[in-house]
Amino acid sequence: MTGALLAIVSAIFFPGIILRVKSIASGRKGPGILQPWNNIFLLFRKSSVFSTTTSYIFRLAPAVYLATICCALMLLPFPGMPSIMGFEGDFILFAYLLALGKLLFILGALDTGSSFEGMGANREALYSMLTEPAFFILFGTLALLSGHLSMHEIFSHFQFAGEFSLITGAIAIYLLVQIAMIENSRMPVDDPKTHLELTMVHEVMILDYSGVDLALIQTGTNLKFVLYGGLLANLILPVNGGWLSANVMLFFLVQAAFAAAIGLMESFRARKKLAKNPQFIVTLSSIALIGFILVLLLTRNLIR
Amino acid sequence: MIEKRDDRDIMMVVMKSNPFVVQVKDIPVLDYPSFMDKINLLMADEGCHIVTYHAVPLGAALRFFCCIASDSDHLLILLSHEQQASPLPVLDSLTVSHPSFHMFEREIREQYGVEFTGHPWMKPVRLHNLDAGCRMQDAGIIHPASRIPYPFYSIEGEGIHEVGVGPIHAGIIEPGYFRFSCNGEKVLHLEIQLGFQHRGIESIFLEKHSGIQRAVLAESISGDTAVGHSIAHAQLLETLAGITPAKVVQSERIIALELERIAVHIGDTAALCTDIAYQFGQVVNEALRTIIINTTQSWCGNRFGKGLVRTGGSHYPLSGGFIKILLSNLKEVEERYGQITHEMFTNPSVLSRFEGIGKVSARQAGMIGAVGMAARSSGVNRDIRWSHPFQAFTDSVYEPVTLHQGDVWARAMLRKQEVEKSILLIRDLLTGKDFERDLAQPLYEFKLQPASFALSLAEGWRGEIMHSAVTDQNGNIIHYKVKDPSFHNWMALALAVRNQEISDFPLCNKSFNLSYCGNDL
Numbered sequence: 001m002t003g004a005l006l007a008i009v010s011a012i013f014f015p016g017i018i019l020r021v022k023s024i025a026s027g028r029k030g031p032g033i034l035q036p037w038n039n040i041f042l043l044f045r046k047s048s049v050f051s052t053t054t055s056y057i058f059r060l061a062p063a064v065y066l067a068t069i070c071c072a073l074m075l076l077p078f079p080g081m082p083s084i085m086g087f088e089g090d091f092i093l094f095a096y097l098l099a100l101g102k103l104l105f106i107l108g109a110l111d112t113g114s115s116f117e118g119m120g121a122n123r124e125a126l127y128s129m130l131t132e133p134a135f136f137i138l139f140g141t142l143a144l145l146s147g148h149l150s151m152h153e154i155f156s157h158f159q160f161a162g163e164f165s166l167i168t169g170a171i172a173i174y175l176l177v178q179i180a181m182i183e184n185s186r187m188p189v190d191d192p193k194t195h196l197e198l199t200m201v202h203e204v205m206i207l208d209y210s211g212v213d214l215a216l217i218q219t220g221t222n223l224k225f226v227l228y229g230g231l232l233a234n235l236i237l238p239v240n241g242g243w244l245s246a247n248v249m250l251f252f253l254v255q256a257a258f259a260a261a262i263g264l265m266e267s268f269r270a271r272k273k274l275a276k277n278p279q280f281i282v283t284l285s286s287i288a289l290i291g292f293i294l295v296l297l298l299t300r301n302l303i304r
Numbered sequence: 305m306i307e308k309r310d311d312r313d314i315m316m317v318v319m320k321s322n323p324f325v326v327q328v329k330d331i332p333v334l335d336y337p338s339f340m341d342k343i344n345l346l347m348a349d350e351g352c353h354i355v356t357y358h359a360v361p362l363g364a365a366l367r368f369f370c371c372i373a374s375d376s377d378h379l380l381i382l383l384s385h386e387q388q389a390s391p392l393p394v395l396d397s398l399t400v401s402h403p404s405f406h407m408f409e410r411e412i413r414e415q416y417g418v419e420f421t422g423h424p425w426m427k428p429v430r431l432h433n434l435d436a437g438c439r440m441q442d443a444g445i446i447h448p449a450s451r452i453p454y455p456f457y458s459i460e461g462e463g464i465h466e467v468g469v470g471p472i473h474a475g476i477i478e479p480g481y482f483r484f485s486c487n488g489e490k491v492l493h494l495e496i497q498l499g500f501q502h503r504g505i506e507s508i509f510l511e512k513h514s515g516i517q518r519a520v521l522a523e524s525i526s527g528d529t530a531v532g533h534s535i536a537h538a539q540l541l542e543t544l545a546g547i548t549p550a551k552v553v554q555s556e557r558i559i560a561l562e563l564e565r566i567a568v569h570i571g572d573t574a575a576l577c578t579d580i581a582y583q584f585g586q587v588v589n590e591a592l593r594t595i596i597i598n599t600t601q602s603w604c605g606n607r608f609g610k611g612l613v614r615t616g617g618s619h620y621p622l623s624g625g626f627i628k629i630l631l632s633n634l635k636e637v638e639e640r641y642g643q644i645t646h647e648m649f650t651n652p653s654v655l656s657r658f659e660g661i662g663k664v665s666a667r668q669a670g671m672i673g674a675v676g677m678a679a680r681s682s683g684v685n686r687d688i689r690w691s692h693p694f695q696a697f698t699d700s701v702y703e704p705v706t707l708h709q710g711d712v713w714a715r716a717m718l719r720k721q722e723v724e725k726s727i728l729l730i731r732d733l734l735t736g737k738d739f740e741r742d743l744a745q746p747l748y749e750f751k752l753q754p755a756s757f758a759l760s761l762a763e764g765w766r767g768e769i770m771h772s773a774v775t776d777q778n779g780n781i782i783h784y785k786v787k788d789p790s791f792h793n794w795m796a797l798a799l800a801v802r803n804q805e806i807s808d809f810p811l812c813n814k815s816f817n818l819s820y821c822g823n824d825l
Contacts, residue, residue, distance in 0.1 A: 270580040276656070
């Protein structure tokens with residue numbers, strides 16, 4: 001319960017921090033922290049316009065997208081407290097809930113019949129497909145190391161101290177950050193700021209959405225970010241600190257640091273060439289695999 | 305002026321100066337086969353490229369003028385042939401053997417209905433829009449027979465799909481339609497359809513008789529090359545009128561031209577950074593561009609140098625106070641631009657987006673007749689400042705920057721090097737001159753040499769700009785022709801994206817930054 005609530009609270013300042021960091025890095029003052037949400041509320045007050053070539057799938061997609069992310073939030077634990085709907089193997093549901101939202105989203109983009117959106121959908125589908133193994137190998141590794149299957153148990157028993165967990169922890173943090181960037185269509189695989197349709201991945205898929213539907217999508221995207229930030233916090237935060245308020249502060253701190261890191265990453269480097277993206281994403285799976293083999297060796301599951 | 309070098313010169317006019325003027329009766333008229341022979345002979349030399357090939361209706365006949373520039377010999381060669389306007393002439397196409405003629409033949413076909421047999425790519429240049437075409441016909445500007453539909457090239461096969469972009473784009477990009485034939489993400493062919501910005505510039509030049517209206521018009525041909533086009537225009541009229549502007553005015557013009565080059569090159573460096581999502585490079589370069597255009601504004605009141613170049617003199621002589629501002633701003637920009645480009649060109653993520661992308665080989669660039677930056681970044685040395693010096697460039701030898709890679713990196717690097725070079729050039733021009741001594745007011749009313757053909761070339765930041773005019777017996781302009789470098793170079797973009805990823809197109813496009821309105825006139 002706490003995890004989902006805290007994540008939603010951190011979603012309030014998350015996009016604002018990214019924007020602010022990017023503004024400061026480029027020598028500008030930047031808008032207020034709440035500006036991204038003001039924009040979304042503005043969209044909520046507008047009605048949607050639908051292309052005549054689209055069907056019900058196009059209209060269904062934004063709602064399903066947001067709904068799946070909200071459901072995934074229900075699975076987000078907090079150090080020392082289980083999630084609302086946690087169970088053994090809940091990380092599989094977590095991954096496929098997000099995949100379901102994405103599937104509808106891709107179908108909605110294809111539904112418009114635009115060649116741009118088709119291209120974007122194609123790229124998004126490819127990237128999601130390639131990210132999946134990295135995510136599962138990572139959670140497999142953590143499950144193996146902790147000996148548990150639900151996210152709450154995994155994170156509770158994963159001690160971010162001690163001989164093995166330092167290296168697995170580092171790998172896990174790196175992978176989670178990169179997976180979050182890919183899943184949220186940020187740099188280096190996608191550029192949320194671009195106006196060039198031919199280079200877009202995520203942005204081109206939402207070109208035809210307007211008003212409330214666009215607001216739903218943007219709300220979903222912001223929640224998705226804090227969802228991953230929440231996983232990061234779970235990984236980093238100590239379990240038996242006992243001090244709830246300290247952990248809550250730390251949770252927000254991790255989210256804010258994550259947002260700031262994204263802002264910095266997007267300021268001082270160029271985006272990858274699109275053709276190199278699959279290669280980059282596959283590299284994540286191989287890093288995850290290295291972590292997995294490492295844990296197998298260390299826990300003597302491979303060589304007894 | 306006319307050099308008699310050997311027997312071939314009897315059939316053509318060879319000029320050493322840029323701009324030049326020649327009486328129409330002094331231009332030898334060739335029959336078409338010997339015209340083709342001459343062209344074949346000249347174009348066989350790699351140091352020669354086509355400057356213009358256009359038709360002028362003179363009485364009942366159509367007179368064709370073709371100017372070839374010999375870069376290595378620093379000569380301009382003018383050839384001419386004449387055809388009866390009716391019935392419509394049918395000529396063998398020169399494009400078959402010299403692809404660089406293809407735009408010029410298409411333009412002549414569109415404007416006068418001349419058939420070129422064997423032309424492999426006969427499509428409208430500007431008037432594919434039927435309504436616009438009808439209006440032009442009604443006004444008698446285009447020939448009714450010249451309406452041809454726009455046949456897009458299409459590739460068929462499994463997995464081949466077409467992506468159409470435009471003509472209306474996101475942001476403040478000019479209109480142009482791009483049709484990609486793709487196999488997945490790979491571009492097999494790009495077809496660029498332009499003409500949406502056609503305003504009839506060349507015919508407006510004939511309607512406007514006052515010098516000031518014409519000068520303003522020349523500035524508006526392509527907004528980002530206001531100085532380049534107005535220098536080409538001013539020196540054309542000055543040649544026709546027999547005026548030689550004072551040395552300091554000539555230097556002022558080149559200072560303005562180089563300021564324009566610096567501003568646009570830095571702006572393009574920023575835009576290249578935007579397209580690869582490199583925010584740091586983008587914001588720093590944008591700020592530097594602002595310093596330069598604001599400097600131009602404090603000189604003449606307009607950030608793009610409009611109103612600065614006028615025939616015969618200048619309304620805005622360089623004052624001592626302004627020179628101080630100029631020098632200190634240049635110093636600041638030189639330093640900061642040096643830092644940011646160093647940062648850019650050593651950043652691996654930037655280099656991986658620039659290197660090897662959008663390659664145009666020297667052979668391709670030579671074949672399509674690329675000019676200016678696009679040619680120089682592919683190892684083809686074409687720079688009017690060096691090959692056919694004009695204004696203050698006649699006083700010293702300019703050494704062009706050339707790179708041989710031909711990719712986006714080369715076009716970005718060329719910009720960096722040209723900016724550095726232009727800053728040095730401006731400093732050179734400023735030293736040892738008293739700009740406040742020879743004040744000359746512009747002239748707007750003057751008599752032009754009658755029955756003459758004049759042509760002037762200037763190297764704008766994009767490349768070679770050509771303005772040409774023909775006068776009648778009374779010294780009135782009866783034909784005005786403009787050629788923006790983009791007219792040659794759009795083809796280079798189409799070649800650059802072949803076998804590249806479609807997502808790299810915007811980056812390639814930006815690396816050329818060609819003019820839509822300069823092409824559409």
